[in-house]
Amino acid sequence: xxxxxxxxxxxxxxxxGCGFLGEHVVRMLLQREPRLRELRVFDLHLGPWLxxxxxxxxxxxxxxGDVTQAHEVTAAVAGAHVVIHTAGLVDVFGRASSETIxxxxxxxxxxxxxxxxxxxxxxxxxxxxxxxxxxxxKGHPFYRGNEDTPYEAAHRHPYPRSKALAEQLVLEANGRKxxxxxxxxxxxxxxxxxxxxxxxxxxxIYYQGQRLGGRLxxxxxxxxxxxxxxxxxxxxxxxxxxxxxxxxxxxLGGQVYFCYDSSPYKSYEDFNMEIxxxxxLRLVGARPLLPYWLLMFLALLNALLxxxxxxxxxxxPLLNPYTLAMANTTFTVSTNKxxxxxxxxxxxxxxxxxxxxxxxxxxxxxxxx
Ligand SMILES: NC(=O)c1ccc[n+]([C@@H]2O[C@H](COP(=O)([O-])OP(=O)(O)OC[C@H]3O[C@@H](n4cnc5c(N)ncnc54)[C@H](O)[C@@H]3O)[C@@H](O)[C@H]2O)c1
Ligand SMILES: C[C@@H](CO)CCC[C@@H](C)[C@H]1CC[C@H]2[C@@H]3[C@H](O)C=C4C[C@@H](O)CC[C@]4(C)[C@H]3CC[C@]12C
Numbered sequence: 001x002x003x004x005x006x007x008x009x010x011x012x013x014x015x016x017g018c019g020f021l022g023e024h025v026v027r028m029l030l031q032r033e034p035r036l037r038e039l040r041v042f043d044l045h046l047g048p049w050l051x052x053x054x055x056x057x058x059x060x061x062x063x064x065g066d067v068t069q070a071h072e073v074t075a076a077v078a079g080a081h082v083v084i085h086t087a088g089l090v091d092v093f094g095r096a097s098s099e100t101i102x103x104x105x106x107x108x109x110x111x112x113x114x115x116x117x118x119x120x121x122x123x124x125x126x127x128x129x130x131x132x133x134x135x136x137x138k139g140h141p142f143y144r145g146n147e148d149t150p151y152e153a154a155h156r157h158p159y160p161r162s163k164a165l166a167e168q169l170v171l172e173a174n175g176r177k178x179x180x181x182x183x184x185x186x187x188x189x190x191x192x193x194x195x196x197x198x199x200x201x202x203x204x205i206y207y208q209g210q211r212l213g214g215r216l217x218x219x220x221x222x223x224x225x226x227x228x229x230x231x232x233x234x235x236x237x238x239x240x241x242x243x244x245x246x247x248x249x250x251x252l253g254g255q256v257y258f259c260y261d262s263s264p265y266k267s268y269e270d271f272n273m274e275i276x277x278x279x280x281l282r283l284v285g286a287r288p289l290l291p292y293w294l295l296m297f298l299a300l301l302n303a304l305l306x307x308x309x310x311x312x313x314x315x316x317p318l319l320n321p322y323t324l325a326m327a328n329t330t331f332t333v334s335t336n337k338x339x340x341x342x343x344x345x346x347x348x349x350x351x352x353x354x355x356x357x358x359x360x361x362x363x364x365x366x367x368x369x
Contacts, residue, residue, distance in 0.1 A: 009035070009037045010033070010035045010036055010037055010081045010082065011037060011038040011039075011040065011079055011080045011081050011082075012029055012033070012036060012038070012039050012040065012080065012081065012082045012083075012084065012242070013040040013042060013076055013077060013080040013082070013083045013084070013121075014026055014029070014039070014040070014041055014042065014083075014084045014086060015042045015043070015067055015073075015076075015083065015084070015085045015086060015087035015108075015112065016042075016043055016067075016085070016086035016087030016088060016127075017040075017041035017042060017043050017086070018041065018043035018045060018046055018047040018050070019043065019086060019087070020194070020196075020198045020199060020200065020231065021086050021127065021191075021194060021231060021234060021235065022041075022043065022086045022087070023047065023049065023198060024196070024197075024198075024231045024232060024234070024235035025084055025086060025235045025238050025239070026039065026041055026053075026060075027053075027235070028232070028235040028236055028238070028239050029239055030053065030054070030055060030056065030058060030060075032236070032239050033239055033242075033243065036058050037058065037059065038058065038059045038060075038061060039055075039058055039059070039060045039061070040060075040061045040063055040076060040080060041060060041061070041062050041063065042063045042065050042067075042073075042076045042087070043063075043064065043065070043087065044064070044065070044066055044067075044087075045064075046062050046064050050062050063076050067087050067104060067108030067109075067111055067112065068103050068104055068107055068108050068111065069111075070111045070114065070115070073108075073111040073112055073115045074111075074114075074115040074118060074119060076115075077112070077115035077116060077119050077121050078115075078119040078121075079119070080119075080121050081121065081122070081123060081246075082121070082123040082124075082125070082242050082245075082246070083112060083115075083116060083121055083123070083124045083125070084125045084127070084238050084242055085109060085112045085124065085125065085126050085127065085170075086127040086238075087104070087108060088104060088105050088108070088127070088163070088166075089101050089104040089105055089159075089162075090159070091158075091159055092157065092159050092320075092322055092323055092326070093316040093317070093318070093320065093323070094303070094306050094316055094320060095314060095316045098158035101158040101159055101162050102158065102161075102162050102165075104162075105159075105162035105163060105165075105166050106162050106165045106166050106169070108166075109126065109166035109169055109170060110166075110169055112124065113169060113170065113173045113176075113184075113186075116173075116178055116184055117173075117176055117177075117178050117179065117184060118178075118179055119178075119179060120178045120179035120180040120182070121178060121184075122178055122182050122183070122184060122185055123184075123185050123186075123242065123245045123246055124170065124173070124184065124185070124186040124187075125186075125187060125188075125189065125238055125241055125242045125245065126166070126167065126170040126186065126187070126188045126189070127188075127189055127191070127238070128163055128166070128167040128170075128188040128189060128190045128191075128256065129160070129163045129190055129191060130190050130191065130192045130193075130227060130258065130331060130333070131155075131159065131160035131163055131164075132153065132160065132163050132164040132167050132190060133145075133151055133153050133190070134151055134153055134329070134331055135325065135326055135329035135330075135331050136151070136152055136153055136154045136155070137154050137155065137156050137325075138152065138154065139325060139328070139329045140152060140329070141329060141330035141331070142329075142330065142331045142332070142333075143225070143330055143332060144265075144332050144333065144334035145332070145333055145334070145335075146258065146333060146334060146335035146337065147256055147257065147258060147335060147337050157322050167188045167190075167256070170186045170187075170188050171186065171187075171188060171254050171256070173186050174186040174187075174253045174254035175253065175254070183249070183253075185245050185246075185249040185252070185253040186253065186254065187241060187245060187252050187253065187254065187255045187256070187257065188255075188256045188257070189234070189237055189238060189241060189256075189257050189258075189259050190256055190257065190258045190259060191229055191234045191258075191259035192226075192227030192228055192229050192258070192259065192260070192331070192332070192333060193226060193227060193228045193229070193268070194228075194229055194230075194231050194234055194259075195228055195229075195230060195231065195263075195271075195275070195353075195357060196230050196231030196232060196353065196356065196357050196360070197231065197356060197357060197359075197360035198231070198360070199231070199357075201318070202272065202275065202276075202357070202361065203361075203364065204318065205272060205276065205318075206276055206279065206281065206361055206364070208318075209276060209281040210281075214280055214281055214282060215281065215282050215283075215284050216269065216272075216273075216276070216281055216282070216283050216284065217283075217284050217285060217289050218269055218283055218284065218285035218286070218287065218288050218289055219269065219288050219289070219290060219295055219319075219327075220267050220268055220269050220288060220327050220328055221267065221287065221288060221328075222266075222267050222269075222270055222286070222287075223267070224267050224268075224327070224328055224329065224330050225265045225266065225267065225330045225331075225332045226266070226267060226268040226271065226327065226330070226331060226332070227260075227265070227331055227332040227333050228263045228266075228271050229259045229260055229261050229263055230261055230263055230346075230348050230350075230353035230356075230357070232347060232348045232353065232356070233259070233260075233261040233346045233347055233348055233353070234259045236344075236346070236347040236348075237257070237259050237338060237344055240338075240342055240343070240344055241257065241338070241342055241344075243342075244341075244342035244343070248341075248342065251341055252341055252342060255337075255341065257335075257337055257338045257341070257344075258333040258335050258337070258338075259338075260333055260334075260335060260338070260346075261346035261348070261350070261353065262346060262349060262350045263350055263353060264350065265332050267327075268327045269283060269327075270283070274354055275354060275357045275358055275361060276361065278358050279358060279361045279362055279365070280365075292328070295319070295324055296321065296324060298319060299319050299320050299321045299323075299324045300321055302315075302317050302319055302320050303320050303321055306320070
């Protein structure tokens with residue numbers, strides 16, 4: 001759809017634009033995409049912050065909609081040059097059924113692809129996840145791997161399964177003819193664990209620490225490395241790849257890219273302490289305070305309680321067999337593919353990313369529920 005005459009007049013659509021990552025993508029586009037004319041923000045739940053956005057000359061169109069409803073997606077996509085599809089059900093805690101996760105993540109993505117094809121939208125960026133690769137159900141470590149590192153990706157949990165299926169749909173759609181005859185150009189970005197302003201799990205862990213008198217208790221060995229990446233850099237990567245997809249379709253189309261920056265390789269808990277330590281929390285224990293078998297027993301107990309209580313209430317604690325396995329399996333990436341293919345350099349240094357996140361955590365001090 002985009003040709004050189006329209007270069008200053010681009011219409012972008014961000015699905016899931018009011019989520020944790022989506023909001024950063026929306027703000028980043030407004031700051032760093034000078035060719036933008038209209039920005040459509042599509043989400044099941046629209047955030048009040050949209051009203052206060054400094055949009056400059058860009059028209060921001062808020063669209064309350066559901067990716068599982070094909071007609072709503074098609075209406076939102078019609079006339080857009082680029083779609084950044086971040087909407088998804090991120091659930092590893094058993095809040096939603098596997099059918100719902102599949103419907104939103106897989107059918108929703110299929111709807112986005114079909115909408116692009118029907119309406120003639122040529123460029124699609126999909127927010128995938130490190131979890132399409134692993135950790136796998138066997139708990140094999142993925143140590144500083146890249147996009148080409150061989151790894152046995154085997155999933156049982158509905159969330160990684162859905163992300164892997166959706167990513168496959170997006171990559172297979174690359175090259176399909178869209179309305180008007182041009183080829184669809186797609187790619188997928190795979191963030192590791194994202195952190196930063198608005199990160200719900202960081203917020204939950206901070207409140208938990210406050211309730212425990214400013215302490216958190218080590219449960220994961222410090223030697224298990226977990227990949228993390230700052231949300232501002234993930235958002236920047238989306239903006240950049242969307243731009244370059246239009247310039248270098250042959251190179252970028254059908255590709256996957258891990259999202260990375262200079263955030264340090266640490267265990268999940270030690271990394272969180274980089275942020276939560278300066279906010280007044282302390283991690284107790286140099287080694288896990290409970291043996292792994294006991295943690296697994298507690299995780300299984302949580303799963304059983306969730307199942308038993310489901311008719312009465314939703315019991316969805318952080319600890320379950322899947323999250324324990326994830327936190328206990330090394331998964332880190334070391335790659336420069338995004339730099340080589342589309343010139344990505346992190347916009348935020350580690351110090352900056354850390355300080356911004358610390359400032360955000362400090363700002364919620366005293367507001368623990
Ligand atoms: N948070 C992470 O660590 C992480 C890591 C890797 C990949 N991802 C991926 O990044 C994307 C964004 O994740 P997030 O952490 O910002 O999650 P989030 O839950 O904060 O954002 C997801 C957004 O999608 C919207 N949404 C959900 N169902 C929808 C539907 N049916 N129709 C329209 N909108 C719907 C939600 O309302 C929400 O605003 C997801 O696709 C997720 O799989 C997240
Ligand atoms: C056992 C607990 C003791 O402190 C720690 C539990 C931590 C878990 C809740 C998190 C450990 C790893 C996280 C996941 C990871 O960062 C990557 C993800 C990919 C993304 O697509 C969605 C979020 C997540 C699954 C993330 C969720 C929380 C953890 C399982």
